[in-house]
Amino acid sequence: MLVMAYGRSYGLPVITTRGNNVYGPNQFPEKLIPKFILLAMKGQPLPIHGDGANVRSYLYCEDVAEAFEVVLHKGEVGHVYNIGTKRERRVIDVARDICKLFNLDPDNVIKFVENRPFNDQRYFLDDQKLKNLGWSERTIWEEGLKKTMDWYTSNPDWWGDVSGALIPHPRMLMMPGSSDGSEDSKVMVNQFTESQSKMVVPPSPRSSGTPKKQNSFKFLIYGRTGWIGGLLGQICEKQGIAFEYGKGRLEDRSQLVSDIQTIKPTHVFNAAGVTGRPNVDWCESHKPETIRTNVVGTLNLADVCREHILLMVNYATGCIFEYDESHPEGSGIGFKEEDTPNFAGSFYSKTKAMVEELLKSYDNVCTLRVRMPISSDLSNPRNFITKIARYDKVVNIPNSMTVLDELLPMSVELAKRDCRGIYNFTNPGVVSHNEILEMYKKYIVPEFKWSNFTLEEQAKVIVAARSNNEMDASKLKKEFPELLSIKESLIKYVFEPNKRV
DSSP: HHHHHHHHHHHHOOOOEEEEOOOOOOOOSSHHHHHHHHHHTTTEEEEEEEEEEOOOEEEEEHHHHHHHHHHHOOOOOOEEEEEEEEEEEEHHHHHHHHHHHHTTOOOEEEEOOOTTTTSSSOOOOOHHHTTTTOOOOSOOOHHEEEEEEEHHHHHHTOOOOOOHSSOTTTTTSSSOOOOOHHHHHHHHHHHHHHHSOOOOOOOOOTTOOOOOOTTTTTTEEEEESSSHHHHHHHHHHHHHHEEEEEOOTTTHHHHHHHHHHHHOOSSSOOOOOOOOOOTHHHHTTTTHHHHIIIIIHHHHHHHHHHHHTOOOEEEEESSSSOOOSOOOTTTTTOOOTSSSSOSSSSHHHHHHHHHHHHHTTTEEEEEEEESBOOOOOOOOSSSSSHHHHOOEOOOOOOOOOHHHHHHHHHHHHHHHHHHEEEEEESSSSOOOOHHHHHHHHHTTOOTOOOOOOOHHHHHHTTTSOOOOOOOOOOOHHOOOOOOOOHHHHIIIIIIIITOOO
């Protein structure tokens, strides 16, 4: 409407297109078709809202792109063109077609859950005006669905951790106090949450038995589509803590202020950041983008939080240190919170060290140095174990690491306790690559094999150097005496729950 108003009032030369239910490769899995494909790939239930009788007009993305081209060259300025199809399909039929592609029994895989609010029975666009320009739909449903499935099966890690998008009601989990309305629906939410991210989420130490809403807390979380951000939402849901995900971009101060004024949180968690795809080497060729989020964005959020008298828990990194003469490998002498970063081998680490130093000036920030994060979800491409298990060769160096299943709930508790300053957010002690892969072989894949190479050999196949160090976790251990050593934590939270041998 705004664009059309500018066209009429100021003569802006615009053509408007309307489309719906586009599908195809690269689509984020909050949408039905990619969501069901990813769930089917994992052998998990396909949640149908209501009875699945809702009708939609699905159009393959390449046909939509061709429609844009036709409108661009043949469309008339000031006109509106609908991009649609008359071939409608029920949601239940889409689910059955996907089951057929994966040789799954729809009666066993399809699960009906509480209908989402305002779920329209039908979307339909009359596309005759566009067809009069010479456009027509060329991709039949079966062909488009097969192409889409082939892309997702070939690129399973394209979007990283998307567990938060694969649950039946992803937005309902963001609504404090929301309820699915039926016991069956609650069971479904728990089933999906637990199956997609196996992370063990213990209730808050101060809560008992069945978690209840802790009305004194409301968390605002940034990093909804990220690994840690998604897991934080699950922890809040488990502990009955009201929470919402931030909508604003970190570099846009006005959007952050709007989030805080609208949501009115008691605490803010920053799990957003640029780490690079597929790894930190990306940051070497995308320096402005890395600075924009990791430095400017993080400082922006800290400053806005301070103005609103809010504690910000910031998930940082311990990859800003490297073994040196004062902290030699194998000595058991770890870097402490007050030590000055000494590793600048990657641009990613440079930005993290830079922003950590600046954040020391903010008394409302709790900085948590995470290292080589690990979780019980061994399908997650960000999981350190998953990474090294896929490498042809690995170095073999002892490092401090973070078992998220154990430590992330502690970060929530740190916020409740109003803890500030820097914490080395790792399990005590170190573990080497070979020691982890030995556990992987013992508990998961008995026939697993790997080979090692040196740091010098590794340097030839990567762009930026990697950090190796031991962090002193005594400050965190003092706050949480029950904190396990890295090897104990790996066995309890990762390998025992996934044991196949």
